[in-house]
Amino acid sequence: MTETVRRPTRQQAAVLAALDEVQEFMSAQQLHSRLREQGASVGLATVYRTLTALAADDEVDVLRTDEGESVYRRCASEDHHHHLVCRACGRAVEVDGPAVEDWAARVSAAHGFRDVRHTLEIFGTCDRC
Amino acid sequence: MTETVRRPTRQQAAVLAALDEVQEFMSAQQLHSRLREQGASVGLATVYRTLTALAADDEVDVLRTDEGESVYRRCASEDHHHHLVCRACGRAVEVDGPAVEDWAARVSAAHGFRDVRHTLEIFGTCDRC
């Protein structure tokens, strides 16, 4: 694991704090606006840099919306897991499926693929929406 | 199903033909260059429009690369399926996993989600690379 060494700064702390406040996946742009509203002055480029770094260290999860925007979320589980995301309110539930992992590994092996990684996200409308 | 009625044109045929020639997922930009190289004069906007329309009618499969680019592929199977994609050569194998579909449905229901849809792609390095 190539854990990047980042220097602790006010800005990075602010980004992490903002992420901790929500259960939804948020885009860099949304986080930036949110921070500015709260009075924290953090540059947009810095928000992007911080999120990218956090994602590289697996401290946040990233996924792409249908529109191609990257959205980030601080997850409770450190381990590999997937998400059930409400397409209306954006709320996300962390789920894991050992069966899926096995299936993916089996299928990959059967076709001679190595170093496999997979993405699996479920989108729907939650009971509150 | 809201099947869009499209008028048959030289350009759309060219895009489909180009897609049929390859087993890899290709971006709109790549297809456009390919068409121009082959001498077929098709505007970039038209390539985008055609691909979007085809995707809406489920005649091609779309997925997003890590870089956020949309890539398209003409698939043999009309039914719902997933892909095992080589990250080196781009070759894709169509696979399906009934177990995964069941699992997704079960998990969604357990959390009260409706109208669920999921994305699942596996990336790896194939035996030829």
Place this chain on the structure above:
DNA sequence: GCAAACTTGACAATGATTCTCATTTCCGTC
């Protein structure tokens, strides 16, 4: 053959993300 409706293409516009680079901040050291 004709008009209405649809499609195309060149280019502008958009919007997220990344790059640039001068300035600021952090950290170990003196």
Place this chain on the structure above:
DNA sequence: GACGGAAATGAGAATCATTGTCAAGTTTGC
């Protein structure tokens, strides 16, 4: 506590895929 080099930041420019615009070209039904 001050100092110097390295890393981080911010403002704006630059990039790049994708979408919008609109005049001109095609297709279809009649």
